[in-house]
Amino acid sequence: MRKSLPLLAAACGTAALVVTSLFVGGYDISLRTLLEDPDARDMFLISRVPRTLALVLSAAAMGVSGVIMQMLVQNRFVEPTTTGASEWAALGILLLALFAPAAPVLVRMGAASAFAFAGTMAFLGVLRRVWLRSSVVVPLVGIMxxxxxxxxTLYLASGADLLQMLTTWRSGGFSGIVRGQYEPLWVVGLIVAGLYLAADRFTIAGLGKDVATNLGLRHERILLIGVSMVALATGVTTIVVGFVPFLGLVVPNLVSLLRGDDVRANLPWVVIGSVALMTLCDLIGRVVVFPLEIPASVILGAVGATLFIGMILRQRRTLHG
Structure with a gap:
């Protein structure tokens, strides 16, 4: 029971941030107005609740996706935005907008996920053919x-006068999410649950093909399943929310630093930490220029990039110290 108290405390703190997010915004909503004002209730149910649920689901998906990618690639510095998966998903969305602009949301999700999958496989293919002396070079390859x-993508968008649409996808903000738009993110909630249930298999696959095969695991199949699930989570999140940079990189590394490398035990902490960080960044973006709003991805990108550089410098000092 005592071992679960820190996790429970962290969950309560994150829940407090999530509840705060429900009542922060340009439209003044409080418990009293919810009880007395029908317009406030409509705004709460149409905008605030979907926005907050989208925030929670996308944060959990990207955090867990980062853990799975790090296990499969055997590198702590990778996640969907440092392997190129998010950029490939954006390319898929753009091509669909060019050739099938009236495509339904499920088709757009499929296109984004398929391109994210192709991009991740291309990244893995490059890693298999290039000998890298430093683990820091791996995410740099993905970023390049x-x-x-x-x-x-930018070239094609500029030629088709779709730069504004592309910028909206890249914003990673939650201001435009309302009821009827966030529901596809429940798919990534199922993905998070599936990744948690299969965490042990991904851990074994992360030990390498030879070790996994000796332990009776089909390495290529697990790799394909893991990449497919991460690609689907990335594609759906990109369609609904936009880019969520560095979240799957920073939180898993901080959790691992504080708690060790027990992947299954760390996943609940990764989910809670990802939701807390995303919610905090979103709240900062909504408050600092109130009543305007800075997209959460801008705040998260600044925080994540700073921590990313700090982790690289820390590893360099470890290697040379």
């Missing part, structure tokens, strides 16, 4: 591949 894809 993603930058090439991003440049192509």
């Amino acid at each position: 591949l993603g930058s090439v894809v991003s440049a192509l």
Whole structure:
């Protein structure tokens, strides 16, 4: 029981942030207005609740996706935005907007996920053919591949006058999410549950093909399943929310630093930490320029990039110290 108290306390703190998010915004909503004002209740149910649920689900998905990618690649510095998966998902969305602009949301989700899957497999293919002396170079390879894809996406968008649409996808904000738009994110909630149940298999797969095979695990199949689930989570999150940078990189590393490398035991902490960080960044973005709003991805990108650089410098000192 005592071992679960820190997790319970962290969950309560995160829940407090989530509840705070429900009552912060340009439209003044309080418990009293919810009881007395029908318009406030409508605003709460149409906008605030969907926005907060989207925030929670996308944060959990990207945090857990980061853990799975790090296990499969055997590198602590990878996650969907440092492997190019998010950039490939954006390319898929753009191509669909060019050739099938009236496509339903399920088709857009499928296109984004398929391109994210292709991008992740391309990244893994490059890693298999390039000998890298430093683990820090691995995410740099992914970032470079993603930058090439991003440049192509920008070129196509500028030629088709879709730069504004592309910028909206990249914003990673929650201000435009209302009831009827966030529901696809329940799919990533199921993915998070599936990844948790299969965490032990992904851990074994992360030990390498030879070790996994000796333990009776089909390494290629587990790798394919893991990449597919991460690609689906990335594609759906990109469609509904936009880019969520560095979340799957920073939180798993901080949890591992504080608690060790027990993946299954760490996943609840990763989910709670990801939701807490995303909610905090979103609240900061809604408060600092109130009543305007800074997208959560901007705040998260600044925080995540700073922590990312700090982790690289820390590893360098460890290696040379």
